[in-house]
Amino acid sequence: MIYEPSLTAILVFGLFVAITLGLSFYFGAKARSAQSYFAAGGSIHWFVNGIAFAGDYLSAASFLGICGMIAFFGYDGFLYSIGYLAGWIVALFVIAEPVKRLGRYTLADALNSRFQSRSIKLASAISTLAISIFYLIPQMVGAGALVKPLLGFPHWVGVVLVGAVVVLIVVTAGMVSTTYVQFLKGSLLVLFSVVLTFLILNRGLRVDPRYQSGNREAFAETQSMTTGSDGKKIVNGKPQGRDPGEGDFWPVGHVSKLPDGRTETGPLGPLDFLQTLQGSEIVLWGSRKTKDAEGRDVTVYTQKPTPGSEIMRPGNSPTFRGVRDDKFSSKLNFLSLMLALFCGTASLPHILVRYYTVKDQASARKSTVVGIGSIGFFYVLTLFLGLGAMTSGSLDVTNSNMAAPLLARSFGELLFAVISAIAFTTVLGTVSGLIVAASGAVAHDLAANVFRMELNDREKVRIGKWAAVGVGIIAIVLGILFEKMNVNFLVGWAFSVAASANLPALVMLLFWKRTTWQGITAAILTGMVASLAWILLSGDTYKDIYGLDPERAIVPFSQPGIVTIPLGFIVLVVVSMATRPKSR
Amino acid sequence: MVELHGADSTPADVHDASAGKRSRIGIVLFVAYLAFYAGYVLLNAFAPATIERTQLFGVNLAVNYGLALIAVAFALAVAYDLICRSLDARPPARTEDRG
Numbered sequence: 219m220i221y222e223p224s225l226t227a228i229l230v231f232g233l234f235v236a237i238t239l240g241l242s243f244y245f246g247a248k249a250r251s252a253q254s255y256f257a258a259g260g261s262i263h264w265f266v267n268g269i270a271f272a273g274d275y276l277s278a279a280s281f282l283g284i285c286g287m288i289a290f291f292g293y294d295g296f297l298y299s300i301g302y303l304a305g306w307i308v309a310l311f312v313i314a315e316p317v318k319r320l321g322r323y324t325l326a327d328a329l330n331s332r333f334q335s336r337s338i339k340l341a342s343a344i345s346t347l348a349i350s351i352f353y354l355i356p357q358m359v360g361a362g363a364l365v366k367p368l369l370g371f372p373h374w375v376g377v378v379l380v381g382a383v384v385v386l387i388v389v390t391a392g393m394v395s396t397t398y399v400q401f402l403k404g405s406l407l408v409l410f411s412v413v414l415t416f417l418i419l420n421r422g423l424r425v426d427p428r429y430q431s432g433n434r435e436a437f438a439e440t441q442s443m444t445t446g447s448d449g450k451k452i453v454n455g456k457p458q459g460r461d462p463g464e465g466d467f468w469p470v471g472h473v474s475k476l477p478d479g480r481t482e483t484g485p486l487g488p489l490d491f492l493q494t495l496q497g498s499e500i501v502l503w504g505s506r507k508t509k510d511a512e513g514r515d516v517t518v519y520t521q522k523p524t525p526g527s528e529i530m531r532p533g534n535s536p537t538f539r540g541v542r543d544d545k546f547s548s549k550l551n552f553l554s555l556m557l558a559l560f561c562g563t564a565s566l567p568h569i570l571v572r573y574y575t576v577k578d579q580a581s582a583r584k585s586t587v588v589g590i591g592s593i594g595f596f597y598v599l600t601l602f603l604g605l606g607a608m609t610s611g612s613l614d615v616t617n618s619n620m621a622a623p624l625l626a627r628s629f630g631e632l633l634f635a636v637i638s639a640i641a642f643t644t645v646l647g648t649v650s651g652l653i654v655a656a657s658g659a660v661a662h663d664l665a666a667n668v669f670r671m672e673l674n675d676r677e678k679v680r681i682g683k684w685a686a687v688g689v690g691i692i693a694i695v696l697g698i699l700f701e702k703m704n705v706n707f708l709v710g711w712a713f714s715v716a717a718s719a720n721l722p723a724l725v726m727l728l729f730w731k732r733t734t735w736q737g738i739t740a741a742i743l744t745g746m747v748a749s750l751a752w753i754l755l756s757g758d759t760y761k762d763i764y765g766l767d768p769e770r771a772i773v774p775f776s777q778p779g780i781v782t783i784p785l786g787f788i789v790l791v792v793v794s795m796a797t798r799p800k801s802r
Numbered sequence: 803m804v805e806l807h808g809a810d811s812t813p814a815d816v817h818d819a820s821a822g823k824r825s826r827i828g829i830v831l832f833v834a835y836l837a838f839y840a841g842y843v844l845l846n847a848f849a850p851a852t853i854e855r856t857q858l859f860g861v862n863l864a865v866n867y868g869l870a871l872i873a874v875a876f877a878l879a880v881a882y883d884l885i886c887r888s889l890d891a892r893p894p895a896r897t898e899d900r901g
Contacts, residue, residue: 293864300842300868303875307835310879311828315821493860530862531854532846541850549847556843579821583886587879594872601865 219467219614220460223370226635231369231642235383238399238646239390245398246390252678255392256323256658257574264581266401268588271572273400275302275563275589276407276596277353277648277709278360282641284597285625286618287537288604289471290502292529294538295604299597301556305563306593308721310586313564316728318573318582324655325570326663329723329742335735336668341742343663345719346567348746350656351692353568353712354649358697361645363619368638377697380642384649385690388657389683393575396650403647406640408592411599414622414637417629418606419491422483423498426472426611430481437474437501441467441519441615444510469624471613474523475499488602495605496526502608503615519615529608551775555710558779562713565720568651571658649693653686660685711753714778718745722786730794737794745786752778820889827885831878838874842867 253259262270280302287295321327326342358377365376387395428436444452451458456465476483477497486494502522510516528534533542537555540548563569573582607613607625614620626637661682665671673681700708722745723738753759756776757768845853845867856863 296865296868297846300839300871303872304835304839307832307839307875307878310882311832311835315824315828319821489859489861492865496861527854527862531864532850541847552847553843556846560839580886580890583883587883590879591876594876598869598872601869 219367219469219616219620220458221367221620224368224631224635224638226631227368227638230635230639234402234639234643235646238387238395238402238643239383241398242387242390242395244391245394252323252662252675252682254394255679255682256654256662257571258393258397260575260577262397262575264576264585265588266397267572267576267581267585269404269592270397270400270575271404271569271585271589272408272592272596273402273404273647274568274572274651275593275648276404276644278357278364278641278644280596280600281407281644282360282364282619282622283709284600285604285607286621287535288601289607289613289621289625290618291535292502292524292605292608293532294535296597296601297532297538297556298559299600301559302563303590303594303597304560306586306590308561309564309569310583310590312728313570313724314573314582314586315579317570317724318576318579321574323571323574323662324658325567325720325724326659326667328570329727329738330735332727332733333735333738335739337739338735338742339663339667341739342720342723343659343668345715345742345746346659346663347656347689348750349567349712349716349719350652350659350689351696352708352715353566354652354689354693355696355700356708357645357649357652358693359700359708360619361642361649362697362701364638364641364645367617367620368623368641373701374698377694380645380649381690381694381697384646384653385687387646387650388653388686388690392657392679392682392686393571393654396654397572397575399643399650400647403640403643404592407644408596408599410633410636410640411596411603414606414626414629414633415599415602417633418602418610418625419488420485422486423473423476423491423494423609424482425474425476425480426501429472429474429501437521437523439521443467443517443616445515447514467615469612470501470503470615471608471610472501473498473609474501491602491605492530495609496530498526499523500526500529500608502529505615517616547775550780551777554775554777554780557783558710558714558717558777561717561721561779561783565716565724566712567659567716567720568648568655571655572651653689653693656689657682657685660689710777711750714749714753714782715746717779718749718782718786719743720745721783722790726787726790726794730791732794732798733790734794734797734799736797737790737792740793741786741790744789745782748785749778749782752782820886820892823889824886828882831882835875835878839871842871 284295284298317328320331325346326339329342330338361380362373362376365371366373387399441454453467454465458466475498477494483494502524503519504522505517505519508516532538538552541552576582576585603622603625607621610625610628612624612628614624623634623638623641627634661678665681666673666678719742722741726733727738752773755772757771758776760766760771761768853863858866
């Protein structure tokens with residue numbers, strides 16, 4: 219679908235960038251020490267930190283990805299919401315206070331608190347960099363994917379724009395400015411999600427006039443896109459464009475039947491909305507790829523009138539279809555993903571470093587409670603946003619990521635501009651957190667501890683800033699190179715690698731006194747390598763990356779967590795037993 | 803693997819009288835929530851038809867259970883914080899030094 223670039227969206231986004239950069243320069247004058255640059259001097263108020271958790275954590279995958287998945291497939295997107303939120307329980311009850319008590323700047327500080335081991339620092343820094351970069355790529359690709367329809371620039375401009383702004387934010391004031399960018403973004407995201415939800419409920423549900431009076435012909439209409447060898451696209455039989463003689467996709471997402479033969483509900487309460495939708499029939503869309511007589515690629519989109527009761531159940535999307543088949547490996551794949559989401563949150567380096575920005579353990583705990591409240595509330599709203607988009611009559615049949623901005627457009631251009639700008643700031647907030655975490659790993663763990671560089675405070679900050687520039691450039695390059703890659707795939711990588719590499723080490727350090735530095739180092743490296751290897755040898759990678767038959771994949775299912783997280787624990791125990799000091 | 807001794811300067815454990823109690827309460831709440839979450843995941847994996855058909859408040863169990871998981875997470879988080887605050891506010895009965 220072709221989108222008209224919105225000048226208002228550009229202005230709103232520009233205003234936000236100006237505010238965040240202004241804040242960064244203001245705080246930059248104060249953030250001179252390493253403690254200030256990497257951990258905001260431990261001076262952030264717990265409430266601000268809690269909302270900043272939401273700003274850090276609710277990435278483009280959460281906002282655009284989950285809304286889009288619910289809008290296209292129903293309940294399955296909500297499964298991600300639950301998994302992402304439940305992971306915070308691990309953070310609060312197990313990780314938050316000890317990590318704050320034991321560490322100073324990075325995850326490696328906490329892991330190394332008993333050992334003074336350079337091996338742990340090295341392994342932890344490598345895993346932090348690997349996880350941060352895997353997480354950065356989808357954010358940057360997401361920025362590029364958004365900039366084209368929303369602002370009218372090509373993909374690489376979006377990636378460079380976001381990369382440059384974030385590097386500037388991080389380099390000027392490190393964690394201080396990053397925190398306030400995330401606070402601003404978290405607040406705006408939740409606030410405008412509430413506004414959108416209110417508007418959705420106030421609008422209620424309405425049967426589209428085309429589907430009224432049993433007009434079955436309306437259901438037979440299809441849409442198609444033919445791509446020639448020269449890259450030119452023909453949409454619904456005409457060259458794609460807005461000029462006379464050209465054509466484009468028409469928006470989708472309609473109710474075809476309401477309960478009791480009604481055609482309109484009027485305003486609904488939250489529970490009424492869910493009940494009514496469950497009793498309705500919605501026109502979802504499926505797609506099929508084929509070739510025409512001239513050998514050109516053709517994608518045909520067809521309507522699938524679906525009862526609401528089927529929309530509100532698990533297993534409609536390709537990701538979760540396995541829960542409805544009888545293969546045990548499909549069930550294991552689902553369990554493995556839900557385990558990785560549960561364990562991954564409390565292992566993500568950019569989340570863990572936020573615990574060093576508050577003054578004490580009580581503040582770490584309280585900020586996590588605020589984080590759980592705001593993130594949980596947002597995920598409840600995603601259910602309404604996704605279902606609202608599904609029935610808004612404004613969806614792009616080719617692009618689920620645009621569901622939330624297009625839902626906003628159905629309420630007017632200003633809201634579209636604001637939501638589009640928030641979508642960009644979503645990327646800014648998460649990317650800045652990742653870059654701070656990665657720069658801390660380079661300056662504090664690698665330079666100061668592994669390579670034993672004699673650094674004073676100022677030099678450490680300087681190395682941190684250069685590391686931020688370096689990681690930013692890597693993120694920009696990868697964001698451009700990976701333009702065509704499925705970005706959700708990479709978020710899954712980051713969660714699985716984080717849970718497999720970091721969680722066993724963190725948990726055993728806290729709860730098993732016989733843990734040795736060798737055990738921790740081995741667990742981090744084994745968890746990271748095993749989860750990566752599993753992903754590279756999985757059916758999803760065969761299909762999406764290598765273009766091979768997924769049946770030929772070496773591992774039996776795609777999500778590694780259910781194997782590689784326990785493997786991390788086992789390796790840690792075995793190596794710790796083998797390397798236990800023999801005498802006291 | 804060779805041990806590489808480095809000049810790390812992380813702070814040592816600070817003395818915190820209620821840390822042990824808070825940790826134990828945290829683990830109990832964590833296990834309770836884990837069981838609740840595991841029930842949800844297992845129902846989705848092995849009984850998707852059951853959570854589709856079972857209705858509560860006019861909405862299926864899949865949606866109700868999901869919303870309950872979010873609500874319970876927040877309720878437990880608030881309860882944990884209140885318990886920890888009351889523990890922190892209590893004056894220590896006797897100074898213990900566990901080294």
